[in-house]
Amino acid sequence: MIITLIIICEVGFWVLLGIGLSLRYFARMPRASMAVLLCEPLLEVLLLVVTAIDLKNGAEPDWKHGLAAVYIGFSVALGPQLIKWADQRFAHRFAGGPPPVLPPKYGKARAIHEWKTAARWIVASAIAMGLLQGAIWYVGSDGDIGSLQAWQQKMLFLIGINLVWAASYTLFPKKGSGDHAPVDKPRSYSDR
Template identity: 70%
Template structure:
């Protein structure tokens, strides 16, 4: 039941997003579109409530309950940026908006971008960790919490991987390739 609800929440997320953006840009009803977009968090509330009720009714905690917590965490951490991403593309395609801003490719600007991305992923993982820890406390010592602990370890890996990626862009910034001629001119300027 929990996995089906997670799938339904994901489908509903994209359906609400498409409906909200369609009302906002195609039908020129921005308030209705905004109302639909503001319904997105209700999906997570429903998933959280059903998961808590399932555990309260004596369900043995397993990977599905952990997946529900992770899904909620990722929606909290990444949902807003996903909506902004889709909004920029939808506005450009259907409402004559400016082209979406592409992330920077080189140097400090790219490192800052990667740290922001890592921050969103870290927020998602921390929210998931908090929900998973709440589940551990809720279950108590009577139940088997090994699957919940396994999800917590995965979330720590998510944080670690994102910090390594962002750190690599800071320590080893990607530089724009320079042609041989430009390199020779730059070298001559530095020597003189």
């Protein structure tokens, strides 16, 4: 049941996003669009409540409960950025908006971009770890919490990967075709 609900939440996210952006750009109804987009967090609340009820009703904690916590953490931390990403592309494609701004390619600007991206993933992992810890306390010492702890270890590993990735752009900045890194400016698809 938990896996089905995670899939429903993911499909629901994209459906609500499509409806919200369609209302904004096709129907010219920005308030209705905002109302639809504000329904997105309700999907995560529903998943959290159903997961808690499942555990309360005596379900043995397993990888599905851990995956639900991870999904919620990533939706909360990465969802707003994903909505912004989709909005830029939707506006450009269907409403004559400016081309989406691409991340910088070189130097310090690229390193800053990578650190911001890593920060979002670290926050997502931290939220997931917090939810997993809450589930561990909720289940108590009587239940088998090994699968939840395994998910926490995976989140720590993901944090480490993001730190190494961002640090690599700081320590070894990507340079342009010349001997020095060019000054970056925001790029759009038309600059390709």
